[in-house]
Amino acid sequence: MNTTSLIVLLFAPLIGFLINVFFGRKMSKNLSGVVGTASVLLSFVITLLLFFSVKQPITLHLSEWFSIGKLAVNFDFVFDQLSILWLLFVTGIGTLIHIYSISYMHDDENMYKFFAYLNLFIFFMITLVAGSNLLIMFIGWEGVGLCSYLLIGFWYKNQDYNDAAKKAFIMNRIGDLGFLIGIFILGFATNTLEFSGIQQAIDVDGVVSTSGWYSIAAFCLFVGACGKSAQLPLYTWLPDAMAGPTPVSALIHAATMVTAGIFMITRMNFLFDIAPIVQNIIAVVGVTTALVAASIGLVQNDIKKVLAYSTVSQLGLMFLALGLGAYQVAVFHVITHAFFKACLFLGSGSVIHALHGEQDMRKMGGLRGSMKITYITFLIATLAIAGLPPFAGFWSKDEILLTAFHENKVLWVLATIASIMTAFYMFRLLYLTFFNEFRGTEEQKKHLHESPSLITFPLIVLAVLSALGGLISLPFGNSWLNHYLMPIFAHKEHAEHHLGATEYGLMAFAVLGALIGIGIAYNLYMKKKEVPTSDEVQGLHKVLSNKYYIDEIYMAIIVTPIYGLASFSKNFIEKYISKSVFGLGNVVSVLSIQGKKVQNGNVGFYLFAFVFSISAFLIYLFLIR
Amino acid sequence: MQSILEQVGIGNYIILSALLFCIGAFGILYRRNAIIMFMSIEIMLNAVNLLLVAFSTYHQDASGQVFVFFTMAVAAAEVAVGLAILVSIYRNIGNIDIDNLKNLKG
Amino acid sequence: MLEIVFYILSAITLGTAFLTVYSKNPIHSAIYLVVSFFSIAGHYLLFNAQFLAMVHIIVYAGAIMVLLLFTLMLMNLNKEDEVSKPIYIKFAAVFSAGILALVLISALKTAQPEMIEYVSSNEDYQSIKVLGKVLLNEYMVPFEFASVLLLVSMIGAVLISKKEEKI
Numbered sequence: 001m002n003t004t005s006l007i008v009l010l011f012a013p014l015i016g017f018l019i020n021v022f023f024g025r026k027m028s029k030n031l032s033g034v035v036g037t038a039s040v041l042l043s044f045v046i047t048l049l050l051f052f053s054v055k056q057p058i059t060l061h062l063s064e065w066f067s068i069g070k071l072a073v074n075f076d077f078v079f080d081q082l083s084i085l086w087l088l089f090v091t092g093i094g095t096l097i098h099i100y101s102i103s104y105m106h107d108d109e110n111m112y113k114f115f116a117y118l119n120l121f122i123f124f125m126i127t128l129v130a131g132s133n134l135l136i137m138f139i140g141w142e143g144v145g146l147c148s149y150l151l152i153g154f155w156y157k158n159q160d161y162n163d164a165a166k167k168a169f170i171m172n173r174i175g176d177l178g179f180l181i182g183i184f185i186l187g188f189a190t191n192t193l194e195f196s197g198i199q200q201a202i203d204v205d206g207v208v209s210t211s212g213w214y215s216i217a218a219f220c221l222f223v224g225a226c227g228k229s230a231q232l233p234l235y236t237w238l239p240d241a242m243a244g245p246t247p248v249s250a251l252i253h254a255a256t257m258v259t260a261g262i263f264m265i266t267r268m269n270f271l272f273d274i275a276p277i278v279q280n281i282i283a284v285v286g287v288t289t290a291l292v293a294a295s296i297g298l299v300q301n302d303i304k305k306v307l308a309y310s311t312v313s314q315l316g317l318m319f320l321a322l323g324l325g326a327y328q329v330a331v332f333h334v335i336t337h338a339f340f341k342a343c344l345f346l347g348s349g350s351v352i353h354a355l356h357g358e359q360d361m362r363k364m365g366g367l368r369g370s371m372k373i374t375y376i377t378f379l380i381a382t383l384a385i386a387g388l389p390p391f392a393g394f395w396s397k398d399e400i401l402l403t404a405f406h407e408n409k410v411l412w413v414l415a416t417i418a419s420i421m422t423a424f425y426m427f428r429l430l431y432l433t434f435f436n437e438f439r440g441t442e443e444q445k446k447h448l449h450e451s452p453s454l455i456t457f458p459l460i461v462l463a464v465l466s467a468l469g470g471l472i473s474l475p476f477g478n479s480w481l482n483h484y485l486m487p488i489f490a491h492k493e494h495a496e497h498h499l500g501a502t503e504y505g506l507m508a509f510a511v512l513g514a515l516i517g518i519g520i521a522y523n524l525y526m527k528k529k530e531v532p533t534s535d536e537v538q539g540l541h542k543v544l545s546n547k548y549y550i551d552e553i554y555m556a557i558i559v560t561p562i563y564g565l566a567s568f569s570k571n572f573i574e575k576y577i578s579k580s581v582f583g584l585g586n587v588v589s590v591l592s593i594q595g596k597k598v599q600n601g602n603v604g605f606y607l608f609a610f611v612f613s614i615s616a617f618l619i620y621l622f623l624i625r
Numbered sequence: 626m627q628s629i630l631e632q633v634g635i636g637n638y639i640i641l642s643a644l645l646f647c648i649g650a651f652g653i654l655y656r657r658n659a660i661i662m663f664m665s666i667e668i669m670l671n672a673v674n675l676l677l678v679a680f681s682t683y684h685q686d687a688s689g690q691v692f693v694f695f696t697m698a699v700a701a702a703e704v705a706v707g708l709a710i711l712v713s714i715y716r717n718i719g720n721i722d723i724d725n726l727k728n729l730k731g
Numbered sequence: 732m733l734e735i736v737f738y739i740l741s742a743i744t745l746g747t748a749f750l751t752v753y754s755k756n757p758i759h760s761a762i763y764l765v766v767s768f769f770s771i772a773g774h775y776l777l778f779n780a781q782f783l784a785m786v787h788i789i790v791y792a793g794a795i796m797v798l799l800l801f802t803l804m805l806m807n808l809n810k811e812d813e814v815s816k817p818i819y820i821k822f823a824a825v826f827s828a829g830i831l832a833l834v835l836i837s838a839l840k841t842a843q844p845e846m847i848e849y850v851s852s853n854e855d856y857q858s859i860k861v862l863g864k865v866l867l868n869e870y871m872v873p874f875e876f877a878s879v880l881l882l883v884s885m886i887g888a889v890l891i892s893k894k895e896e897k898i
Contacts, residue, residue, distance in 0.1 A: 687857055
C-alpha cells in the first residue's frame with residue numbers, strides 16, 4: 001500500500017466533514033448524504049484493500065509534533081492487524097449507518113450537519129484506532145467524545161437532550177482525566193509515548209518491577225476506558241445518550257465509540273499483563289457492570305433504553321474477558337456485538353420511524369405483519385445477542401464464559417446469570433414490539449409501513465453478519481481471528497481451549513440458560529400477553545425501574561456537595577474577593593480624582609513641573625548614580 | 626592660528642552655557658507675556674548652540690556645527706508657527722497673557 | 732588677550748540675556764536680545780567659526796528678531812502694562828532657576844573626568860568648504876528634511892494666522 005492511499009483513508013471523512021460543514025447548507029439533502037457516505041465508503045474500500053494486502057504493520061509518518069527533552073511525539077499512524085480489524089468494522093458499519101441515515105434523517109432540516117458530525121466522528125475514530133502513540137490516540141479519544149456530545153444533543157431544541165449530551169461529556173471527562181494521568185505516568189516512566197516504545201521499555205524493566213508505576217498507569221488507563229466504554233461507576237451517561245438520533249446510537253453508542261476502551265486496553269495488553277491486580281479489578285468491574293445493567297434492562301419500557309442497558313451489559317462481558325487476559329476473545333465479542341447491536345438499534349430505528357417517533361414499547365406490538373424485513377432482521381440479531389447457536393453472539397459469548405469458567409468459577413456464575421437475563425429482556429423486547437396486537441393509536445396503525453430500502457438494506461447486511469459473524473473464530477481449533485491477531489499479543493500465548501466434555505457441557509448449559517430466559521419471556525409476554533405498567537411497581541421491580549437509584553445517589557453524594565461548595569464559594573469567598581478587587585478600584589478612582597487636580601490647565605504651573613522634573617532627572621542621572 | 630580653547634578652556638564655556646540656559650528657564654517661569662517667553666526659549670536654544678559649537682571645536686569635528694544649523698532651522702520654524710498661534714490667540718482673547726490660557730484642563 | 736575678550740563677551744551675553752527676561756517693556760527686551768545674539772555671534776567668531784557667526788546674525792538677529800518685533804508692534808504691546816505674577820510665584824521662579832543652575836553645573840562638572848586636555852591639530856574642520864561637504868554628504872537627508880520642515884511651518888503659519896472667514 002502506498003502512502004497516498006493511507007492518507008486518503010485517514011482524511012477522506014475529514015474532507016467529507018469539511019464539505020458538509022461549509023457547503024452543506026447550500027447542497028440538497030441527498031447530496032450531502034451522498035458526500036458523507038461516499039467519504040466513509042472510500043475509507044472502507046481502502047481498509048479492505050489494506051486488510052487483504054498487509055501482512056506486516058505499516059507505519060505512516062506525517063510529521064513531528066513536538067519534542068521535549070528525550071520525549072518526542074510524532075503524528076504517526078500504525079496499521080497493524082489490530083487497527084486494521086477495528087478500522088474494518090468502524091468504516092464498514094459506519095458506511096452502512098450513513099446509508100441508513102440518508103433515509104432516516106431525511107425529514108430533518110439540519111441533515112447536512114448530521115452528516116458532517118458523523119463524518120467527523122469517523123475521522124476521529126480512525127485517528128483513535130490508527131494512532132501509533134498514546135497522544136494521537138488521545139486526540140481521537142477526545143474527538144469522538146466531542147462528536148458524541150454534538151450528536152446526542154443534535155436535536156438541541158429539547159433541553160433534556162442537551163442535558164443528556166452534557167452528562168455524557170462530563171462523565172467522559174472524568175474518565176479522560178484518568179486516561180491523561182495514565183499517559184503522563186507512562187511518559188514519565190518510559191520516556192516515550194509510542195506503543196512499540198512502551199512495549200520495549202516494559203520488556204526491559206517491567207518484569208522486575210511488576211507493581212509500582214506501571215500498575216498505577218494501567219489503573220489510570222482503565223479509568224479512562226471505564227468512562228468511554230460505560231463501565232461501573234461511570235456508565236450512567238450511556239442510557240441517557242439514547243436522546244440522540246437512532247443511527248447515532250447504533251454507530252457511536254453501540255458499535256464503535258464505546259468499544260474504544262476495549263481497543264485501548266487491547267492495544268496496551270503488554271502493560272496490563274504485568275499488572276495482575278488491575279486485571280482483577282477489570283474483571284470484577286466488568287462482571288458487576290454486566291449484571292447490574294442486565295438487571296436494569298429487565299424492566300425498561302423504552303425500546304432504546306433496553307438496548308442501551310444491554311450494550312452496557314455486553315461491554316461488561318467484554319471487560320470481563322479483558323480482565324481475564326483473553327484479549328482476542330474480547331475483540332471477537334466486540335466485533336460480533338458491533339454487528340448484532342448495530343442491527344438491533346437500526347431495527348428499533350426502523351420501528352420508531354414507522355411509528356413517527358414513538359419509543360415506548362407498551363404502545364407497540366404486532367408489528368410483525370406490517371414490517372416483515374425489520375422483523376426478520378431484528379429476530380436474527382436478537383437470537384444472536386441471546387446466545388443461540390449458530391448465530392454470532394453465541395460463539396463469542398460462549399468463549400467469554402468458557403474463559404471465565406477456567407479462570408474463576410464465581411465470575412462464570414455471575415456472567416451466566418447476566419447472559420440469561422440478556423436472553424430474557426431481549427425476547428421481552430421482541431415480543432412486546434412485534435407480537436400480539438398493536439397497542440398504539442388508530443392514526444399510527446393506518447400509517448404503519450415497511451421502511452424504505454435505504455433503511456432495510458443495512459439491516460439485511462447486518463443481519464447476515466450477525467448470523468455468520470461467528471465463523472471468524474469458531475472454537476473447534478484453528479480460529480482465524482486468534483491466528484490473525486497473534487502478532488499483537490506477543491506476551492501471552494493464549495492456549496485455545498481444548499474442547500472436552502466439560503466445554504461441550506458448558507456450551508449446552510449456556511444454550512439452556514438462554515432458552516430458559518426466552519421461555520420466561522415467552523410465558524410472560526406471549527402466553528399471558530402481559531403489558532408492563534409503569535405505575536404501582538413494588539419492591540425489587542421498583543428499584544430496577546429506577547436503575548438502582550444510581551443517578552439519585554450520584555446526585556446526593558457528588559452533585560449536591562459540589563453545588564454546596566459552589567454556593568459557598570459564591571456567597572462567601574467571592575464576596576471577599578470582589579470586595580478587595582472593588583476596593584482596589586475605588587482607591588485608584590479616588591487617587592485619580594485627586595490627581596486630576598494636578599492637571600489644572602495653568603501653563604505656568606506646568607512649566608514649573610517641567611523644570612523640577614528635569615532637575616530631578618539630572619540629579620538622578622549624574623549626581624546620585 | 627591660536628585657538629580660544631587653549632586659553633579659556635572648555636569648562637568656562639560649560640558654565641557660561643549652563644548659566645545662559647538657566648536665565649532662559651528663569652524667564653519662562655518669571656514672565657507672563659508669551660512673547661517674552663518666546664525670547665527666553667530663544668536664549669535657551671542659543672545656550673545649547675553655544676555649547677555645541679564649543680564641543681565641535683574641542684573635538685575638531687564639523688558635525689557639531691552642522692547640528693547648530695539644524696537647530697537654527699527648527700528655531701526659525703518654531704518661531705514662525707508660534708507667533709502665528711500667538712496672533713490668533715490675541716485676535717480671540719485680546720491679550721497674550723499665558724495665565725489666561727486655562728483651557729488645557731484635563 | 733583672548734581670555735579678556737571672552738570674559739567681556741560672556742558678561743555682555745549673560746547681562747543682556749538677563750535684562751531681556753527682566754525688563755518690563757517688551758520692546759526693550761527685544762533690543763537686549765539682539766545685543767545678546769550679537770555677543771553670541773562674537774563667541775562664534777572666537778571659535779573661528781565665521782560662517783556660523785554670519786548665519787547666526789542673519790537668522791536670529793535678522794529674521795527672528797524682526798518677526799518678534801513685528802508681532803509686538805502688531806499687538807501694540809510696546810507699553811509696560813503687563814500684570815506681574817504674584818510674589819510667591821516670582822520667588823518660586825527664582826528658586827527653581829537657581830536649583831536648575833546648581834544641578835546643571837554640578838552635573839556637567841561631574842561629567843568632567845571624561846574630558847581630556849585640548850590639543851589643536853591644525854586640521855581644517857570648520858571652513859565653509861568643509862561644512863558644505865559634511866552637510867551635503869553625511870547629513871544630506873536631514874538637510875532636505877529641514878527644508879520640508881521650513882515649508883510646512885510656513886504653510887502652517889499662514890493658515891493659522893489667517894483671519895477666519897465668517898460663516
